[in-house]
Amino acid sequence: MLNLTPRAADKVKEIRDAEGLAGQGLRVRVIGGGCAGFSYDLFFEDETSELDQTFVSHGIPIYVDMMSAQYVEGTEIDYVEGLQGAGFKFVNPQAKQTCGCGSSFAT
Amino acid sequence: MARAPELDWLRHTAGVLALRDRAVIAVRGDDALEWLQGQMTNDLKGIAPGNSVYGFVLTLKGRVMADAWVLGGADEIWLDVPSTEVDRLLERLDRYVIMEDVDLAHRPELRLLTAQGPKADEVSPEGWPSDRLGSGGRLWVVDEAQLEPELHRLTERCRSLGGGPIDEQAWADAHVAFGRPRFGVDFGDWTYPQETGLAPVAISFTKGCYVGQETVVMLQSRGKAPKVLWRWAIDGIEPPEGKTPIERDGTVIGEITSAARLEDGIAALGFVRRGHESGSGAGFVIGGAPARPLGPVEEGPGIGRSST
Incomplete structure (x- = not known):
């Protein structure tokens, strides 16, 4: 299971609408690399496969492939704004270590 | 003690040897280059067949797990790595292949030959640039069965340029003499x-x-x-x-x-x-x-x- 905070869901809708991608879901993927070993990857997609897990959070369909799912189980995605920038923040209970910018993690 | 001619060849012409302490790991798949970029310390962007990049593979805590020459190829990328680290590297690298289209494999049938020195490129034009002492160098990957014949061919070519073969002791001493760890x-x-x-x-x-x-x-x-x-x-x-x-x-x-x-x-x-x-x-x-x-x-x- 993977959740968006209300603030993150609003931002996802805003971006999706701005890019004319209404109806598409949010693909959450884990890829190898990044300072701490694994990195998160987010993009819109309208296709799923039988290898995907599908969730709906605050009206946003979320697609996670079975390999990535084992690394992000229980993760909450927030959206934060600050003086040093804004972006989606992953709160992953499986991450034992994250890099300074928060975009990569180790398990 | 390194014999004087060998260091002179490496400084002024070229010396040839088989790198018997190095091995080849092949990386293939549509995502190979982009994925490898996330694993190496040096920039692999734009690496093409015939190009090479030297860099490190690090541990998660940032220490040097191995050095590697990344060799661009048409169908797959080859990593020239220390033989002693092949198993550890395969385990470490494979851990970070999630859903990417990347396959890793040790290629024990492939062996490495090099010429080092300012005339290394004249020894044979094929292969990859690989400057391992700071004076210029070239690297060739050959099938194991071709190792000795190819070493002989390159050595004769090197002799015609005023250089010659480098033995293991001279190779080790040359690293100290040139200051290349x-x-x-x-x-x-x-x-x-x-x-x-x-x-x-x-x-x-x-x-x-x-x-x-x-x-x-x-x-x-x-x-x-x-x-x-x-x-x-x-x-x-x-x-x-x-x-x-x-x-x-x-x-x-x-x-x-x-x-x-x-x-x-x-x-x-x-x-x-x-x-x-x-x-x-x-x-x-x-x-x-x-x-x-x-x-x-x-x-x-x-x-x-x-x-x-």
Whole structure:
């Protein structure tokens, strides 16, 4: 299971609408690399496969492939704004270590 | 002791040898290059068949797990890595293949030959650039069955250019003479990348994230490495063993990693601890003999910064 905070869901809708991608879901993927070993990857997609897990959070369909799912189980995605920038923040209970910018993690 | 002709060949013409302590790992798949970019310290962007890039694979904590020459190919990328690290590297690299289209495989049937020296490119035009001593170099990958015939062919070609074959002892001594550290001897998983002195040829500070990068950036931006490799000349009779302490005015400030007896005396590589790099150059003792620091590896001929 993977959740968006209300603030993150609003931002996802805003971006999706701005890019004319209404109806598409949010693909959450884990890829190898990044300072701490694994990195998160987010993009819109309208296709799923039988290898995907599908969730709906605050009206946003979320697609996670079975390999990535084992690394992000229980993760909450927030959206934060600050003086040093804004972006989606992953709160992953499986991450034992994250890099300074928060975009990569180790398990 | 390295015979004079061999070091002369490496300095002025070219010397040829089989790299029997190196092995090939193949990386293939549609995502191979992009994925590998997230694993290596140097920038692989735009690497094409016939191009090569030198860099490190780091542990998660930012220490050097292996050095690698990344060789661009038409169908797959080859990594020229230390033979002793193949199993550990495959395990480490495979751990970070999630859903990417990437396949990793040890290719034990492939062997490596190299020519080093300013005329290395004239020995044979195929292969990849691979400057391993700072004086120019070329690398060839051949099937094991072709190793000896190809070594013979390249050696004869090298002789026609005024060079010749390099044996294992001369190759080891040449690293000390040129000031080019070797993986497993002068650095390894006990060293941070900047400690090796190879940062100018092995690390990109603009390429973006890779495994272990955070430690590298912190060392670069917030302070100095805990120790740094230097080149040494020693007024002794025998080359000191590895781990021989480097002393200054009775205080241990570092230790030797490798040494060689050359025609003009004993040369060595050894770490100097942070805070002891500066000074007049006087008062150093290694293995009971007076010694002179010649400068950090990073500023020396082993990475092409000055003449030997």
